[in-house]
Amino acid sequence: MAAMTSSARPLLNRRLAEFGTTIFAEMSALAARTGAINLGQGFPDTDGPEEVREAAVRALRDGRGNQYPPGPGVPELRTAIADHQRRRYGLALDPDREVLVTAGATEAIAAALLALVEPGDEVIALEPYYDSYAACIAMAGGTRVPVTLRPRTEGGERRFVLDLDELRAAVTPRTRLILLNTPHNPTGTVLTRAELTAVAELACERDLLVVTDEVYEHLVFDGEHVPLATLEGMRERTLTIGSAGKTFSFTGWKVGWATGAPELVAAVRSAKQFLTYVASGPFQYAVAEALRLPDAFTDGMRDDLRAKRDLLSEGLAAAGFAVYRPAGTYFVTTDIRPLGAELSHGGDGFAFCRALPERCGVVAIPNAVFYDHRDAGAPFVRFAFCKRESVLEEAVSRLKALAG
Structure with missing residues (x-):
């Protein structure tokens, strides 16, 4: 020693x-x-809801998920995620090839960056950013390029605003992807459809991937949540990250997911299998039931x-x-x-x-x-x-x- x-x-x-x-x-x-x-x-x-907690108890008692679940996630949950994306946003996903269950959104972010970023690649992230973003970019050997959300007062309301010119100026020949977060932690900003359309146009123009962290998708108080993958040209170049923890108030269960085109999800799965491999077996069954609850x-x-x-x-x-x-x-x-x-x-x-x-x-x-x-x-x-x-x-x- x-x-x-x-x-x-x-x-x-x-x-x-x-x-x-x-x-x-x-x-x-x-x-x-x-x-x-x-x-x-x-x-x-x-x-969160008692119905969801009891679903986890039933899964434990029935022996569902007490041993290793399938690497991509249990089929019931992958199907429920695909159904949720179709019902809420009109996104059609193949649950076998375009949905990957992870140990919370944090693992999804880590696996995505480890899979998609190589040393020397630049990753644009909206600043301020969730602290794991910087660490995961560093572990992947990438270079983070922050684009700062600026405080602004409009019509008597204070909010943090994305400067689209600053975003465009941050893109270089070394830029691999944009790491987006909306609704945004910590500022609470929800990017508008117009702002996201500008991001989509930039990504298509410069042939960039986008990893979009949408874990607060159901916690929008003003405005609307627009998944980037629904915009023109973005279905094949966007990896969308979601989570049950924030939506259903069971943050300790660590059930997240990544969805996107088969090639993107396959790449992320290749990295994810060497992180946790699998996690949260019984809770996956409970989250599958949670995603099928009425919107109420x-x-x-x-x-x-x-x-x-x-x-x-x-x-x-x-x-x-x-x-x-x-x-x-x-x-x-x-x-x-x-x-x-x-x-x-x-x-x-x-x-x-x-x-x-x-x-x-x-x-x-x-x-x-x-x-x-x-x-x-x-x-x-x-x-x-x-x-x-x-x-x-x-x-x-x-x-x-x-x-x-």
Whole structure:
């Protein structure tokens, strides 16, 4: 052991050296130590529909999925995913060749990037981005090229906006794919049909692949969710990633999927088989049943979250934050600078979030961790509202201390 640790070469692969411990681990530990309300990490504090949970119990008792399920996913779930895409969006998929079940959307993203990206390839990602994107691009040997969503106020409403000229300018001869996320975590932006049409035209013009993370597809509060694969020219060049965790509030089950043209899915399956191989056997059967529930179930969960979004957004505004009310997802982004230089630590989101648990008994996440351009994200802080109403009310009450 002494010989190993004395080596000049670090133990950690240099591609991962920049990432360290995630901010979620740090802030969750801070919440536990201080007893603060944790609005940092995006997981619900209640389970989803009882019908779905009981479906998992039945599968366990019936011995379905207790041993290795098929590598691409159990047939019942692959068929249910294909049926869902056809019913919701008019996308016709072959469940045997165009659907792959994964260990959550995180594995789908990892497998997609490992399969489709080679060293030297450039991957465009919308900044701020979910933290695993950067790590997966690095593990694949690719170069990430961030295109920043810019804060803007339009008609009295604050939102983060994609600059399509900036996106076009980011494409080079080395660009392999665009990694898209809509509804977007952490900003809550839902890209419009016009914006997505422009992305599709660019991808077709420059012969680019697009991996699109649509895990919040059923949690759109304002506007509509438009799957990129439905747009002209995109069916054969888009890999769409979905997940049951966010839709049905069972994030611990880790059931995700990737859909697309047979060649794309086959490539991703080649990488996925050497990651988890298979996972979540009994839960796959339960998710198959969940996807067949009437739309009223997902509509009801969306409406419940919309009310929670409004509760927290209004409370944050009353506390003095500038609030970017999200059009979708679990999260609301705020600008801390209106709180004043002292309370906002000069607009330093890291310092603000590290002090907030002691000051108010609430935990949030600094958005700068989701940026390559840290200065662009410095004053923004993200709060999760996928919690019980009573928890959000208590958090809002505590945050009033910031307003004096």
